[in-house]
Amino acid sequence: MLTKRFLHYVSYDTQSDDTSLTIPSTKKQLELSKVLVEELHNLGVSNAFLDEYGVVYARIEALNASEDAPTIGLNAHVDTALELSGANVKPRIIKNYDGKTITLNKELDIYMDPSDFPELNEVIGDDLIVTDGTTLLGGDDKAGIAIIMSAVEKVLQNKEKLTAHVALSFTPDEEIGRGVENFNLDHFKATYAYTVDGGNIAYANYENFNAASANVCIHGKAIHPGTAKDKMINASTVAMEFHSLLDPNAVPEKTSNYEGFNHLTSMEGGVEQATLNYIIRNHNEIYLQEQKDSFHHAAQIINKKFGERLVKVEIEDSYKNMAALIKEDRRCLDRLEKAYELLNLPLSYIPIRGGTDGAGLSYQGVLTPNLGTGGYYAHGKYEFVSINQMQTMVEIIYTLLTL
Template sequence: MWMSLLSSVDFFCGYYDMKQAILNRFLRYIQFDTQSDPKQQQCPSTFGQMALADQLKQELIKLRFSEVNLTENGYLTATVPATVAGVPVIGFIAHLDTAPDFNGAHVNPQIIENYAGTDIRLNASEKLNVTEFPVLNNYVGQTLITTDGTSLLGGDDKAGIAEIVTALASLLEDPASQHGEIRLCFTPDEEIGRGADGFDVAGFGAEWAYTVDGGGIGSLEFENFNGATAVVTAKGNNCHPGTAFGVMINAQSMAARFHAKMPLGDTPENSQGYDGFFHLIDMHGVTEQAQLTYLIRDFDIDLFEQRKRWLTERVERCNADLLGGELSVEITDSYFNMRDQFHGHQHIIDIAKQAMQNRNVQPVIEPIRGATDGSRLSYMGLPCPNLFTGGHNFHGKHEFICLESMIKATEVIIEIALLTAKRYQESD
């Protein structure tokens, strides 16, 4: 009886220690403004990412991680040494940057304990509305962390960083735990599609890895959009408006007419699940020249290629109807669906599923309506499914995360390490 009671006390003490560690780390990390900037060519694209990476480097050294290294381009790696032999090296990956879509500076988080299931007031004019975000109903009685309505929160992906550091630090603190060598990497500029650009797969040395960059509890993702970016350029002719008759060709008007005839129902706000879309993300210009930038997304590679052909042909048809000026399009592939890279590697997904079940988390298998560093890394020889962080509504003022889900994500990372060792020890 006393042993049973002691075990319970140890469990609850360990749980609350982990809860406080995750919360403290997360609140500390989100104070760094790490928004990436697609207009900058250097890596990392912003100073704040390197500032956070340097702080994390010092933290990992203090926690006694091995082989802590920060490159001049902002890739931070470290190692948890193996406690048993004969186990494949695995890795966990998260990204330092936050999205450039919405303000990421001066994050002022709000902590709602024992959430009552009602609307959450963020500030005088903004709130998290249960009707608009019914997923809130899943978190009654739990602890939520929200924004104050003026910035994003930064859970994408500072939650992943906090969970990885806490999980692997826990393994380091427990010499009796049995696991193989574990590598971590925190990458820059994932949100602008460059996170894998400087990733040294061979130097990382893992047979496979998991990005910790997903959403709500239980999410396990191993397929994603095929993605490309299309830039449609309208070239016109400028002159003084007082003498414009028969001379001026307004490129902005050309661009506006082009977009007005796009399939406006085939957009992110009108699609879900495995639906693809065209997404206008930027439009700018002057009379002389204007540009429209679209994201092209589809899970099916044939439909993806069809979308690219359709857009190219549509530009050609529009040109044939123009009395003056010219439209052109440049399409650049960004990444491809990583699903095909898991043929013959089902055990990577099975281990993650079993780890969730062992920690009383129901796996939710769903496609990523986007991509992660793992999407590209899988094509670079490092298979990388994506694990949940516990957050929702990333990239905007309505972002929130559940602290209890963050704890579960941390437990799942630990369990994956232990299960991997157990699987390979049993096979011997």
């Protein structure tokens, strides 16, 4: 049933669109959202509904729960990433994966060799679902939706065992960072929650980046190059000088784990004017501030050298690390650890090198760490899921709701 569900969901093209101004960003996401509401109704969750912002909400009351029983929220997103199309996905099941090179598409010469994709070694013996190499799979995050739905189905068959109320939500536009922009906490009265949107289920995440962006604007002096001596200030040259003053090792391609970075995402320049755009990331707020300071410091050095204000730095904060909040109230992690323990499964935490909808929810008041789905190599044609891990995550969530 879990696999059937998943294959059904990935048959819908639900790609979001960061250039769209509508809510949700694409209408096609609503097609799947409507299917999810209907499925919940058929399962017996008659209060499931789709709101005007394209978010699905539903609630299951625990009948025998104690008075102080928490409401546990579960969330997954319906949209798929921008990098590659999620239309006409042709999933293929590989039974009992043998650890060898996977042929995704012989005609197009697309293979997955474990030496290039080492995480394949984590799923030897599992049943996998892969793509045909022409689209992404959509396991991010339809694996999460299928897991939640199957856990809900199991819970409803054992409703008397529920020890927590359950709040469900399926959100659009996570991939374009708008997943919880229009989230309604009145419809989702959770004590704490979990996004089901990660990778290997042996890992959960409650730490994400603190994030800011920098816009660096440089005003030069354009003069005819024939008569420019001692007069011209070439904005593009100054831009390169500015960049060279930043830490050359604090870049995405040279950092991992808890190391932060300043990532030059775009540049544009002529002689008169040049612009550099960066995203700035660090799990640690103090280090993030130091990185921000290094931008102002570089501007000062250049402005001092030229004796005028050529460089202007504007920095804007975006999202924040939810770890700061979760460390104050560990109930969501305590319960998760208990569930893994009861099932005798290993659990460790790894920091997310990005943001999550859970971080947004945490700062809106519902602490929301992230759980794995058994999905790998998301956002591209090499994406696959482990059916075994998905099944285990259904058990973990069922245990979480009934322990």
